Amino acid sequence: RKEVEQDPGPFNVPEGATVAFNCTYSNSASQSFFWYRQDCRKEPKLLMSVYSSGNEDGRFTAQLNRASQYISLLIRDSKLSDSATYLCVVKGGGGNKLTFGTGTQLKVEL
Amino acid sequence: EAGVTQFPSHSVIEKGQTVTLRCDPISGHDNLYWYRRVMGKEIKFLLHFVKESKQDESGMPNNRFLAERTGGTYSTLKVQPAELEDSGVYFCASSPITGDNWPAEAFFGQGTRLTVV
Numbered sequence: 001r002k003e004v005e006q007d008p009g010p011f012n013v014p015e016g017a018t019v020a021f022n023c024t025y026s027n028s029a030s031q032s033f034f035w036y037r038q039d040c041r042k043e044p045k046l047l048m049s050v051y052s053s054g055n056e057d058g059r060f061t062a063q064l065n066r067a068s069q070y071i072s073l074l075i076r077d078s079k080l081s082d083s084a085t086y087l088c089v090v091k092g093g094g095g096n097k098l099t100f101g102t103g104t105q106l107k108v109e110l
Numbered sequence: 111e112a113g114v115t116q117f118p119s120h121s122v123i124e125k126g127q128t129v130t131l132r133c134d135p136i137s138g139h140d141n142l143y144w145y146r147r148v149m150g151k152e153i154k155f156l157l158h159f160v161k162e163s164k165q166d167e168s169g170m171p172n173n174r175f176l177a178e179r180t181g182g183t184y185s186t187l188k189v190q191p192a193e194l195e196d197s198g199v200y201f202c203a204s205s206p207i208t209g210d211n212w213p214a215e216a217f218f219g220q221g222t223r224l225t226v227v
Binding site for chain 2: 046095096
């Protein structure tokens with residue numbers, strides 16, 4: 001079983017749609033949680049950290065459920081520029097390393 | 111301010127040859143990480159430096175891989191001898207050491223795409 005599981009997609013959605021991605025992690029000792037965005041043939045870039053109380057950054061909302069070991073990302077009013085791979089990333093439970101999911105691919109279409 | 115830079119951006123080598131990848135972290139970042147993405151798989155941790163010391167090298171696949179960070183600035187990752195399964199994208203990331211328990215953001219370089227033929 002992978003340490004961080006994501007649906008690889010692709011999710012093809014029209015502009016303006018709302019889309020949600022989910023992620024589960026296996027290490028209950030994990031301490032920090034993130035969503036990274038990766039464009040094709042580019043490096044991963046931090047989109048947002050995920051806090052226990054849930055947090056919002058513009059059109060993006062992240063939620064964490066520690067009991068279920070589940071993380072989500074909601075994107076409202078999708079833009080063409082949101083097309084990318086979204087990586088669920090977990091840190092802690094032994095060391096400083098980041099543990100990545102395989103990523104969920106999003107394609108926003110006209 | 112310059113970001114994390116990696117060199118070369120691409121490398122194609124024959125099986126059995128040696129390749130050295132270089133990473134220049136953001137100035138002042140004491141944490142330096144190496145990660146690798148093999149085609150079709152997730153990005154995986156290789157090792158972590160704090161300044162010049164190896165903090166965690168649990169992800170290094172085998173002794174054909176050698177990472178160094180002399181002087182605590184740039185780092186090199188040498189693969190010798192390279193095998194076909196070493197092909198992938200090697201990412202370097204850096205982050206500052208923070209004074210509190212909140213994790214600092216890790217900034218990634220654009221990666222080195224290694225192809226072993």
